[in-house]
């Protein structure tokens with residue numbers, strides 16, 4: 001698949017529609033190396049990746065139960081939520097490793113990490129896998145599990161696997177979201 005085709009055809013697949021196989025080691029290394037190619041102001045690499053698969057996915061149950069302790073209103077729904085997560089073939093958690101002393105802004109560093117999330121999805125898609133990007137509040141059990149700094153945040157929990165069924169996605173025309181500017185005319189709709 002060439003790059004433009006990968007961009008045009010990527011879509012998200014709900015976690016429950018992702019089955020084995022997950023990317024094998026060789027594919028995973030390619031996906032993560034692709035994520036390392038994002039534009040990175042200051043060459044800080046202000047992200048870390050944590051791969052969770054196999055036993056790690058099973059072990060997530062305890063972390064999830066600790067994270068949501070005392071907040072669960074609907075036990076049945078919560079158990080289904082846990083089940084769906086731990087049955088996901090693979091997850092890559094992307095979180096910031098900010099350099100707060102650097103002259104490059106925190107926003108720039110966070111954006112670079114966000115771009116890494118998208119590269120993971122795109123590279124996986126280009127190799128025939130499917131995925132979805134979720135975010136997650138970085139609190140208690142998760143912060144501890146990932147040994148994250150106080151200032152750092154989870155940018156993405158990317159689920160990966162093979163879609164049960166592939167499908168296309170309906171896309172909005174870019175022109176509805178695009179303007180052109182020059183001094184004389186000011187902002188004008190794209191035409």
Ligand SMILES: Cc1cc2nc3c(=O)[nH]c(=O)nc-3n(C[C@H](O)[C@H](O)[C@H](O)COP(=O)(O)O)c2cc1C
Pocket residue numbers: 010011012013132133134135169
């Ligand atoms: C930062 C971020 C957070 C997201 N969080 C969720 C989420 O909580 N639940 C969910 O179903 N999808 C989540 N998504 C995936 C979007 O729902 C998905 O990209 C959107 O539905 C568009 O689908 P597409 O990727 O196929 O175009 C998230 C995407 C991003 C970029």
